[in-house]
Amino acid sequence: MDNANQEILDHITDLVGMERELRERSTGKLGLDETERARLAAVEIQLDQCWDLLRRREAKAEFGGDPDDVRTRSAAQVENYEN
Numbered sequence: 001m002d003n004a005n006q007e008i009l010d011h012i013t014d015l016v017g018m019e020r021e022l023r024e025r026s027t028g029k030l031g032l033d034e035t036e037r038a039r040l041a042a043v044e045i046q047l048d049q050c051w052d053l054l055r056r057r058e059a060k061a062e063f064g065g066d067p068d069d070v071r072t073r074s075a076a077q078v079e080n081y082e083n
Helices: 003-026 034-062 075-079
Strands: none
Touching: 003 034, 034 075
16 A cells, blocks of 8 residues: 555545544433534545545546545535435
């Protein structure tokens, strides 16, 4: 695995930790406030973007392309993707 992919995976790990923490707090007595709900939504979108980027980088490399040519797609693009 190249360094860029490892950095993406490390970022995913960090985001998953944040998501887990926010989800745990969301089930507590007080739940999440508006700011925390927005943060959770943002983390979920960032996770989707990271997984999408990693998948596309790996596909590019598998078929002989340069994975460094792959860029993060916008949240709208990733979130509204249809098969």
